[in-house]
Amino acid sequence: MKAFFLFFVFLSLTHIAGAQVIVVELNDAITPASDDIVSEALANAQISDAQALIITMNTPGGGLDETKKILDHIQNSPVPVIGYVYPKGATAWSAGTIILLATDVAAMAPNSIIGSAQPVEMSGEGIKPVTEEKIINAIVALAKEKAKQHGRNESAAEQFITTNLNLNAEEAKEAKVIEVIAESIEDLLVKVDGMTVKGKVLKTSGVEYTYHSPSMRLMIMSTLSNPILASLLLFIGIYSLIFGLTSPGYGAEIFGVISLSLGLIGLGFSINVAGLFLIAFGIGLILFELHISTFGIFGVAGIACVALGTILLVPTGYPNMYSPEFQTNMLLSLLVPAIVLGIFLAFAIYKMMEIRVKRPVVGEIIGDTAETIDEITPVGKGYVRYLGELWLAKSQENIEPGTKVIIEGKDGAVLVVKRIG
Numbered sequence: 001m002k003a004f005f006l007f008f009v010f011l012s013l014t015h016i017a018g019a020q021v022i023v024v025e026l027n028d029a030i031t032p033a034s035d036d037i038v039s040e041a042l043a044n045a046q047i048s049d050a051q052a053l054i055i056t057m058n059t060p061g062g063g064l065d066e067t068k069k070i071l072d073h074i075q076n077s078p079v080p081v082i083g084y085v086y087p088k089g090a091t092a093w094s095a096g097t098i099i100l101l102a103t104d105v106a107a108m109a110p111n112s113i114i115g116s117a118q119p120v121e122m123s124g125e126g127i128k129p130v131t132e133e134k135i136i137n138a139i140v141a142l143a144k145e146k147a148k149q150h151g152r153n154e155s156a157a158e159q160f161i162t163t164n165l166n167l168n169a170e171e172a173k174e175a176k177v178i179e180v181i182a183e184s185i186e187d188l189l190v191k192v193d194g195m196t197v198k199g200k201v202l203k204t205s206g207v208e209y210t211y212h213s214p215s216m217r218l219m220i221m222s223t224l225s226n227p228i229l230a231s232l233l234l235f236i237g238i239y240s241l242i243f244g245l246t247s248p249g250y251g252a253e254i255f256g257v258i259s260l261s262l263g264l265i266g267l268g269f270s271i272n273v274a275g276l277f278l279i280a281f282g283i284g285l286i287l288f289e290l291h292i293s294t295f296g297i298f299g300v301a302g303i304a305c306v307a308l309g310t311i312l313l314v315p316t317g318y319p320n321m322y323s324p325e326f327q328t329n330m331l332l333s334l335l336v337p338a339i340v341l342g343i344f345l346a347f348a349i350y351k352m353m354e355i356r357v358k359r360p361v362v363g364e365i366i367g368d369t370a371e372t373i374d375e376i377t378p379v380g381k382g383y384v385r386y387l388g389e390l391w392l393a394k395s396q397e398n399i400e401p402g403t404k405v406i407i408e409g410k411d412g413a414v415l416v417v418k419r420i421g
Contacts (some may be wrong), residue, residue: 042073071142087112
């Protein structure tokens with residue numbers, strides 16, 4: 001078993017060893033899933049001994065906690081990180097600007113814009129800027145320190161937050177906020193070639209690059225962590241529970257629990273805890289399905305919960321050698337049995353329900369024909385063959401072996417038969 005495990009790891013490592021530059025995309029809002037995606041991509045780049053990781057950004061910003069985690073990932077990574085506001089016309093506002101300041105090499109595509117980094121908060125009146133000095137000063141200090149660390153304009157870094165300064169690519173380069181303006185990723189790789197970053201001379205001109213594909217778990221997380229979707233799931237879950245508890249039946253409550261769980265996951269609730277809860281809840285639904293009269297929402301919901309919980313339990317980090325390919329193998333090894341078990345349970349429940357609703361056999365066999373094996377007399381019983389099975393039978397007349405008879409009724413376990421014709 002251990003040799004089999006190492007063989008899979010070896011295949012995974014050799015498969016990704018050819019990548020020279022890894023590209024990871026941060027599109028849309030920076031959410032709780034974003035820092036995991038960056039962490040996963042950096043680990044992938046480190047395992048594959050990549051020249052650099054390029055983070056392309058086209059984002060309106062996002063959460064401060066997630067942004068700080070991404071900054072830590074960049075800071076601690078031995079792989080050079082290139083921030084690139086891309087494609088043409090893209091924006092990296094707010095959190096995206098601070099992430100760009102923290103990268104080892106900062107680049108922008110023509111017509112792209114950075115800035116507007118003053119923090120905002122949600123309230124009953126909608127979105128409004130944060131003006132509390134304690135918060136503003138903390139973020140300013142963070143942005144200036146990242147700019148100073150990479151020899152960039154600290155004054156501009158401060159103005160991004162205090163005055164919502166915005167700069168296009170040419171203005172950002174002139175203000176020494178970025179180092180490179182590049183039309184495309186290929187152009188970027190040519191222009192950063194020869195730069196010394198983290199003690200490493202980049203050799204990127206003309207090299208191949210590959211996009212990092214997040215694991216299925218992170219793709220689900222990325223979708224769920226959309227603030228609008230996460231909030232919607234929470235509200236739907238709450239109202240479903242209220243509706244279910246005040247109405248007959250169980251469907252609304254089940255949907256409410258699942259919706260609440262997914263909403264909490266999207267807002268950053270512990271994935272492992274949520275995954276285990278969904279698996280346990282799914283098993284409970286399947287077991288409950290065994291005690292009801294029809295196969296329906298409980299069984300389907302239970303199977304879905306087990307499958308989703310299994311996906312969420314697959315690790316995204318890279319302790320030791322968790323390459324993306326190995327994660328895929330691990331995901332399949334967990335998900336396939338869950339699906340197969342689910343199909344088996346669905347079939348078993350279906351057959352059980354079929355038996356429950358099936359008409360009694362006694363009522364069905366009356367009028368069917370059988371064949372005598374023994375001689376049957378009014379005072380003596382004998383066996384008949386019915387549908388390949390031997391049944392004890394009796395009759396009010398003498399019937400010889402090998403005679404076709406018709407079943408008239410049933411007395412306990414004994415069939416009552418008579419000769420045909």
